[in-house]
Amino acid sequence: MKRKICVVTGTRAEYGLLYTLMKEIEKDQDLQLQVIATGMHLSPEFGLTYQEIERDGFIIDSKVEILLSSDTPIGISKSIGLGVIGFAEAFGQLQPDLLILLGDRYEILAAAQAALIAKIPIAHIAGGDRTEGVFDESIRHSITKMSHLHFVTNEGSLKIVRQLGENPNHMYNVGSPGIDRIMSLRRLSRTELEKSLQFTFLKKNLLITFHPVTLDYQASGKQFSELLEALHNLGPEVGLIFTKPNADPEGREIICLLEDFVARHPNAIGYTSLGQLLYFSLIAQVDAVVGNSSSAIYEVPSFKKPTVNIGDRQKGRLLASSVISSAPEKAEIEKAIRAAFIKDCSNTVNPYGGGNSSIRIHQIIKSIRDYKALLKKHFYFL
Secondary structure, X not given: OOEXXXXXXXXXXXXXXXXXXXXXXXXXXXXXXXXXXXXXXXXXXXXXXXXHHHHOOOOOOEEEOOOOOOOOHHHHHHHHHHHXXXXXXXXXXXXXXXXXXXXXXXXHHXXXXXXXXXXXXXXXXXXXXXXXXXXXXXXXXXXXXXXXXXEEOOHHHHHHHHHOOOOHHHEEEOOOOHHHHHHHOOOOOHHHHHHHHOOOOOOEEEEEXXXXXXXXXXXXXXXXXXXXXXXXXXXXXXXXXXXXXXXXXXXXXXXXXXXXXXXXXXXXXXXXXXXXXXXXXXXXHOOEEEEOOOHHHHOXXXXXXXXXXXXXXXXXXXXXXXXXXXXXXXXXXXHHHHHHHOOOOOXXXXXXXXXXXXXXXXXXXXXXXXXXXXXXXXXXXX
16 A cells, blocks of 8 residues: 655745655655645735646645735734644545655644644654744744654754754755755746746846745844845846745735835836746846845755845855855845855855755655654653
């Protein structure tokens, strides 16, 4: 009988990281892939990106609706509650043998809570990473404590998971699976991109993604306004390509500011969701990636392109030599972007691996014969 491996995805970025692993599991004759879509994937406001999953040939076995029309702390907390209820029902229906979760978002926390009570073993990807500017760090560590297999992205994260008391025999440093897709995807040319995006590249071009900073003393809208002023100061000869933020507290304020800026700047354009092909093709063509997304830390170094990392959202992460960090102040951001325009990244080595993470995760998962034996955990002292 095939063992059922269930993958949960709630955002476009997370799905991009999971894509290659999902393909590996899908083609394995001894395993049955189950897919649960939730969160932003099911929201018209964020592009109904579950359709991208289906276009890639995957069957979505369950859709768990949790996203409310609110980005307040109360609204997010209610979404988590709805998620626990929805995942409990989905797991009761699908009866997976192993659940694969990635990262640190609140949708994934809800899935982990429901799986813990249902006695479903959890394999967690990207535990141990540090992001001191957002509550995602606490969520990530919480998921680690509810998980049984740990696939971390670097040696530093391995040490943190070990310090959390997890079993060293169930910890694996595999790198970031997001890099796998970069290596296998045939990217669009500059001409094909311009046609698809209906955007003409200028002399210099930036790809910008700015997410809310949920723990900062300074409001996310204020920080994003500082970024927009810096971008304005670069002048109309710089093309500005925005992707909209995640569904987090203050996210809608950022979207309103973004849309107003784009309406007033002919050199700027914004997209709700680009999808993997357009997103990776864009990275290859722009002069730098700007903002505070994890993708700019994990994946952009593989393109040997500079990243301007703003503020504390990614504080604590392992950074490649191609990353320029900046305070969330317009003068500092503008200075960092101008430095990125002349930065040589040709010798950049991505510290998150070389593109074989999904194969390694698949092999390890398949080699474990009894997932239920993982359920009873012991605290391992340093």
